[in-house]
Amino acid sequence: MKNIYMIGIGLIGGSFAIDIKKNNPNAIIHGISRKDETLNKALTLNLIDKKATLDDIKNADLVIVSIPVDATVKLLPTILDKISETGLVVDAGSTKEAICKAVEHHPKRRNFLACHPIAGTEKSGPTAAISGLYIGKTNIICEVEKTTFKLQEKALQLFTAIGMRIRYMDPVSHDKHIAYVSHLSHISAFMLGKTVIDKEKNERDIFDMAGSGFESTVRLAKSSPAMWTPIFKQNKENVIETLEEYIHNLQQFKELMEQDNFSEIFKEMENTNYIKQILNGIN
Numbered sequence: 001m002k003n004i005y006m007i008g009i010g011l012i013g014g015s016f017a018i019d020i021k022k023n024n025p026n027a028i029i030h031g032i033s034r035k036d037e038t039l040n041k042a043l044t045l046n047l048i049d050k051k052a053t054l055d056d057i058k059n060a061d062l063v064i065v066s067i068p069v070d071a072t073v074k075l076l077p078t079i080l081d082k083i084s085e086t087g088l089v090v091d092a093g094s095t096k097e098a099i100c101k102a103v104e105h106h107p108k109r110r111n112f113l114a115c116h117p118i119a120g121t122e123k124s125g126p127t128a129a130i131s132g133l134y135i136g137k138t139n140i141i142c143e144v145e146k147t148t149f150k151l152q153e154k155a156l157q158l159f160t161a162i163g164m165r166i167r168y169m170d171p172v173s174h175d176k177h178i179a180y181v182s183h184l185s186h187i188s189a190f191m192l193g194k195t196v197i198d199k200e201k202n203e204r205d206i207f208d209m210a211g212s213g214f215e216s217t218v219r220l221a222k223s224s225p226a227m228w229t230p231i232f233k234q235n236k237e238n239v240i241e242t243l244e245e246y247i248h249n250l251q252q253f254k255e256l257m258e259q260d261n262f263s264e265i266f267k268e269m270e271n272t273n274y275i276k277q278i279l280n281g282i283n
Contacts, residue, residue: 001061001088001154005030005052007079009042011120012092013066014129017047019162022131030056041126057082062158066092070230073102080108088151090115094178095234096142096171113155114142116174117164118182122222135163142171179238184246186220186228187239193221 004020006013009031017029031039031048042048057063063079065072072093079089080103089112093099100114119137121128139159144152159166169177196218232239256265 001158002026003028003030003059003061005032005057005060005063006048007032007063007065007075008067009033009038009047009129010066010125011123011128011130011133012117013064014042014045014047014126015119015131015133016064016066016092016162017042018129018131019134020158023158023161030060032056038126045126045129047126047129054078054082057087058084060084060087062154063087063089064092065089068227068230069093069095069099069234073098073234076103076112077106080106080112083108083111085111087111088113088147088155090155092117094182094231096140096174098234100143100171109146110148111151113144113147113152114171115155116140116142116178122219124224124227132163134159137164138167139164140167140169140174142169142174144168175235176238179235179242183231183235183239184242186223187232187243188246189218189220189223193218 001024004017004027006017006029009017021027021029028050029048030050030052031042032052032054033039033042036051039048039051043051057079060083063083065076065079067075072091076089076091076099083089085108091099091112092115094116096114096116103109103112106112117134117137117139119133121130121133147155156166196214253265253268256262256268
């Protein structure tokens with residue numbers, strides 16, 4: 001794949017660009033963005049080789065779409081309109097059902113591969129892009145059977161070359177599972193940050209007492225609202241379900257505290273320590 005077009009050159013797209021170029025020195029990375037300042041920054045950082053527009057997509061061997069999921073839903077049909085018969089379009093959205101539905105009847109649906117690389121940091125923009133972001137990370141691929149086999153092969157070669165593991169899943173299951181392991185985590189961080197900020201208005205020295213535990217727990221609250229609001233909107237039903245369960249557990253914990261039932265609190269925490277084994281399996 002020589003002509004690669006990045007639509008969105010932030011953390012996800014920029015990190016893809018770095019490692020794709022490392023493995024394919026002859027590849028030409030073209031950048032597309034609504035903001036010219038983003039393209040200029042990406043050029044300065046050597047994330048892209050050239051600026052491009054949507055009309056240039058007809059020349060693409062590969063298009064990677066890494067923009068907010070609401071924008072992806074709107075733009076993806078237009079991208080497929082412009083892609084050549086041999087070109088491949090890949091997205092990197094954190095929700096999959098709405099994106100897949102947006103192009104399910106498109107005549108070039110076979111040129112699209114629905115993906116979710118589960119990787120990232122709380123940072124955003126071109127300066128957040130880093131080499132090696134995807135090493136050992138899982139890439140969820142949905143509806144793989146709807147993509148032309150030769151294009152599947154090219155995509156898998158690219159993903160494995162930059163160190164990714166591949167997992168296949170249907171869009172509905174993906175959105176349900178990701179609500180628990182990703183979307184709820186971000187909501188928890190945002191609301192923990194809000195709680196502390198609200199309290200800090202009255203107790204100015206509260207942040208002097210915040211240690212590494214607080215910092216690591218609230219880290220995700222630094223994530224981009226422009227990216228996460230559309231994710232919550234597209235996955236609303238699943239996110240509400242996870243919140244109901246989470247709120248129930250918090251309420252139950254509060255009631256145990258009120259009852260001075262610390263032996264049961266100990267058991268709850270001890271049982272939850274099993275998460276260590278799960279996370280060791282992920283790592």
